Amino acid sequence: MSMLSEWQDYLPDFLDGLGVTLELTAVSLLVGLPLGLALALAMAAPRRAVRWPAILLVEVGRGAPALVVLYFVYYGLPQLSLTWSSFVCAAIALGFTTAAYTADIFRAGINSIPVGHREACQALGLSHSKELRLVVLPQAIRVVIPPLVGFCILLYQGTSLAFAVSVPELLSRAYSQASITYQFTATLTLAGLVYGAISLAAVALMRARWPRRAPTVAGAALPPERPDRTNPSWETTSERRER
Amino acid sequence: MSTILSELAAGIPQTIGITLASFVVAAVLGLPLAVLRRSEVWLVRLPAVVVVEVLRAVPPIVWLFLIYYSLGSTDQVRLTTFQAAVIGLGLIYAAHLSEAYRAGLNAVPVGQWEATRALALPRRQMYARVILPQALVVVVPPMATFAIALLKDSAIASVIGATDITFQAVQLTQQDLNGLGNFTVAGLLYIALGVPFALVARGADRVLSRRLVGS
Numbered sequence: 001m002s003m004l005s006e007w008q009d010y011l012p013d014f015l016d017g018l019g020v021t022l023e024l025t026a027v028s029l030l031v032g033l034p035l036g037l038a039l040a041l042a043m044a045a046p047r048r049a050v051r052w053p054a055i056l057l058v059e060v061g062r063g064a065p066a067l068v069v070l071y072f073v074y075y076g077l078p079q080l081s082l083t084w085s086s087f088v089c090a091a092i093a094l095g096f097t098t099a100a101y102t103a104d105i106f107r108a109g110i111n112s113i114p115v116g117h118r119e120a121c122q123a124l125g126l127s128h129s130k131e132l133r134l135v136v137l138p139q140a141i142r143v144v145i146p147p148l149v150g151f152c153i154l155l156y157q158g159t160s161l162a163f164a165v166s167v168p169e170l171l172s173r174a175y176s177q178a179s180i181t182y183q184f185t186a187t188l189t190l191a192g193l194v195y196g197a198i199s200l201a202a203v204a205l206m207r208a209r210w211p212r213r214a215p216t217v218a219g220a221a222l223p224p225e226r227p228d229r230t231n232p233s234w235e236t237t238s239e240r241r242e243r
Numbered sequence: 244m245s246t247i248l249s250e251l252a253a254g255i256p257q258t259i260g261i262t263l264a265s266f267v268v269a270a271v272l273g274l275p276l277a278v279l280r281r282s283e284v285w286l287v288r289l290p291a292v293v294v295v296e297v298l299r300a301v302p303p304i305v306w307l308f309l310i311y312y313s314l315g316s317t318d319q320v321r322l323t324t325f326q327a328a329v330i331g332l333g334l335i336y337a338a339h340l341s342e343a344y345r346a347g348l349n350a351v352p353v354g355q356w357e358a359t360r361a362l363a364l365p366r367r368q369m370y371a372r373v374i375l376p377q378a379l380v381v382v383v384p385p386m387a388t389f390a391i392a393l394l395k396d397s398a399i400a401s402v403i404g405a406t407d408i409t410f411q412a413v414q415l416t417q418q419d420l421n422g423l424g425n426f427t428v429a430g431l432l433y434i435a436l437g438v439p440f441a442l443v444a445r446g447a448d449r450v451l452s453r454r455l456v457g458s
Contacts, residue, residue: 063437064430065398068409072430075413075422157302164402171305184312192301192309199300 006186010177017173018194020087024159024169027091029152032098039099040106041132054103061100067161069093074165090162094155101151109144110136146210153202157195170194247428250415254408258436261328261397261407266390268333273340278370280345291341298338304399307331311403328400336393343385347378380451387444391437398433408432 042054061069070093074086084092113136121131163171174191178184279291298306310331315322322330351374359369401410412429416422 063434065395067398068430072426075416160302160304188309196300
């Protein structure tokens, strides 16, 4: 019971922290999604000089731990005489990681469009930009939304890394309360409950909306969904479309 | 570059140790979770579902804090940073791997399950001799992917003070203020350490597709 009364004292501060967490999630998405789409388009570009740097960025963004990227921005940028607040550093780092992961999702979406559609565009003499804008992207968006939502939930959890550069988000609040009161169990459990409740609610909503997909919340990276000849529920969306 | 590398190399054993030990914990605990989740009795299924969902719904760093500062700092239990990291990451990845195992079990054709029942094989023999050998091959590529993810997540252990690559890079940066260089090398080091897992995944994929073509 004593834990409940302690939680009442912590709650206002924690909700402030949750606000920062959600803000960081939103800003990272605002930075990362357009960049991710740009990288996906660049990865599909015919010219090597465009394609290779994009592939390199995506591979580095997905291959290096998000925490290392965060430290790189936080400790590295001041060397270039760019001193930004820890929130901005976290948003840049998480935005870059978001871009790398979503670039892969966007690329899969674009690749899921049947080749015939693109050939038809060329036969009609549409320009490259019109082909993307009018034919490819409108169809790809529908394919990529479920995995993007799954990634958003991961990103929401991932913002807890910003603790390491002392952004005053949810986990930082819990930790600083704990270092005052020494109630590590009470504070960290409450933080875990807040993170967990929102993640679980989001996952439940997602599954209600797209019931056929495999569950998408995974710690860091999802293995690519693999087609499985014996069990049709494991078909990828693109395969289902091709049929 | 090479001086940075030699400094950060001090953290490689810890990073590899945390990754491998957590992976073993996850691989061992993930299988029973997957089997329980497939049970036809909801009373058996429900606890497994709850455990998997809760483990995945809370960020890894929060789990590590809870285990290290709360559960592992009592008078009875004193956990080292290494132990806390392995318990935390091992449990989280057990939840992830159980999904991979489940997909593997689902990939075994229904006829195989029915055949074991027709032969009246005891449950243990059914799994050990018929189902698992077929399921495990399917599971290897996603497991290798999760191993790479685990390698990257092991960096989080540096936040509770495990002396891994990331920890060494932070220490070094506080001395020489060369964040750009140090964390570039650290990032490349993680990417390089992930290569063997990627090769395993690709090799298993090749075996798998050959098998699918053969059948």
